[in-house]
Amino acid sequence: MSDSPFAEVLAALTRQRGVLGSMVVSEADGIIVDSNLQIGVRGSVVAALAASLYRKARLSAQAAGLGTSSFVQLEAEQGRVCAVGRGDLLLVTVAEARANVGLIRVEMLRATQVLDA
Amino acid sequence: MTVAVVENWVEEPLRRFVADARVRLALLLHTSGQVLAQSGFTRSVDVMSACALAAAIHASAGELGKQLDGKPFHVLHHAGKERQIFLAPARTPRGLYIFLSVFDKESSLGLVQLYYGEFVDRLVAAAPPAEPPPVVLPENFEGELNRNLAALFGRA
Numbered sequence: 001m002s003d004s005p006f007a008e009v010l011a012a013l014t015r016q017r018g019v020l021g022s023m024v025v026s027e028a029d030g031i032i033v034d035s036n037l038q039i040g041v042r043g044s045v046v047a048a049l050a051a052s053l054y055r056k057a058r059l060s061a062q063a064a065g066l067g068t069s070s071f072v073q074l075e076a077e078q079g080r081v082c083a084v085g086r087g088d089l090l091l092v093t094v095a096e097a098r099a100n101v102g103l104i105r106v107e108m109l110r111a112t113q114v115l116d117a
Numbered sequence: 118m119t120v121a122v123v124e125n126w127v128e129e130p131l132r133r134f135v136a137d138a139r140v141r142l143a144l145l146l147h148t149s150g151q152v153l154a155q156s157g158f159t160r161s162v163d164v165m166s167a168c169a170l171a172a173a174i175h176a177s178a179g180e181l182g183k184q185l186d187g188k189p190f191h192v193l194h195h196a197g198k199e200r201q202i203f204l205a206p207a208r209t210p211r212g213l214y215i216f217l218s219v220f221d222k223e224s225s226l227g228l229v230q231l232y233y234g235e236f237v238d239r240l241v242a243a244a245p246p247a248e249p250p251p252v253v254l255p256e257n258f259e260g261e262l263n264r265n266l267a268a269l270f271g272r273a
Contacts, residue, residue: 030227048227055225 009111010036013091016107018099020079024115025051025090033089041094046081050074050092054083071105084108086115121269122154130239131156134218138232141200142219145207146171149258152265153214161266168262171217174204194226203229207237209244 006024013022014036021037023046030051037043054072061069074081082093082104091108095101118135122128127145135143135156142157144164150172158164179189193204200221207214216236220229 025227028222028225030225030231044227045231048225048231051225052228 004034006034006114007036009091009114010034013093013104013107013111014038016095016099016104018096019104020094020096021046022091022093023047025092027051027055027085027088027090037094046094047092050081050083051090053081054085054090054092058085071109073101073105082108084112086112089115091115118156120154120156123265123268124153126243126245127154127240130236130243133239134232134236137235138218138220138229139224140218140220140229141223142167142217144168144171144217146215146217148172148175148213148215151258151261152269155269157219161270164266164269165262167217171204171215175206175215178204192230196226201226203233205233207240209237209240210247211244212247214240 010022010024013019021035021041021043023035023037023043024033025031025047026033028051030048032043032047035043035047053074054069057072058069061067070084072083077097079094079096080099080101082095082101084091091111093104093108095104120128120132120135122131131143131145131154134140140157143155144152144158144167145154146152146168150168152164152168155164158167174193178193182188182190189206191205193202195202195204200219203216203218203220203226205216207216216233218229218233
């Protein structure tokens with residue numbers, strides 16, 4: 001287990017029911033800064049694509065005059081990818097379809113305080 | 118984005134990489150500095166310079182890696198203010214090649230790394246059976262280089 005400033009918050013997120021893993025990712029590079037993933041989650045692939053998706057969603061929101069995006073959720077057949085950003089860092093969570101997305105959202109928004117620190 | 122190749126089996130993997138990774142420039146070359154394929158360059162002189170520099174960087178980094186770590190460094194990434202370069206080896210049944218890619222904010226290091234892996238897998242799958250390595254003699258180098266550049270830029 002990593003002892004980075006993000007380890008505790010990532011562990012708390014990944015303990016949520018139905019969560020397969022969570023990562024702190026550099027938005028500009030799409031590279032993992034720290035992660036807590038279950039076996040089988042392709043962290044580097046998810047990180048690269050989620051960062052790209054979030055960056056484009058943020059730019060789309062700005063272009064539409066809606067300000068910055070706060071929370072991005074991708075709903076797929078068998079699960080969800082959620083991302084929330086602060087500065088150049090993103091918090092990305094991969095969850096099963098049965099996961100309580102409301103709870104995950106609250107936890108992620110709370111956890112972004114760690115990204116600010 | 119235009120893709121020009123000297124050998125046809127390289128075209129589809131490179132085209133897919135450029136489309137997926139959204140890079141500005143891509144170059145595949147022999148370790149000797151001979152170009153095999155390119156995307157995004159408009160002048161042959163730029164391809165020639167980029168090939169020479171990429172081959173030199175690869176050789177230097179490889180030797181430095183051997184000295185420091187006992188084996189060549191694998192991937193080199195250099196981030197500039199606007200653009201970044203990604204330089205990596207691509208080992209195929211046809212031999213070892215050098216892959217150079219230049220990208221900006223349209224892409225990211227993570228995406229380039231991700232699609233570079235897929236690009237190498239596609240190259241390996243598309244590569245024809247290995248041939249004896251061509252001998253590039255110093256006296257033939259310039260002729261070979263000009264022949265490849267002419268093939269890429271339609272002056273063959």
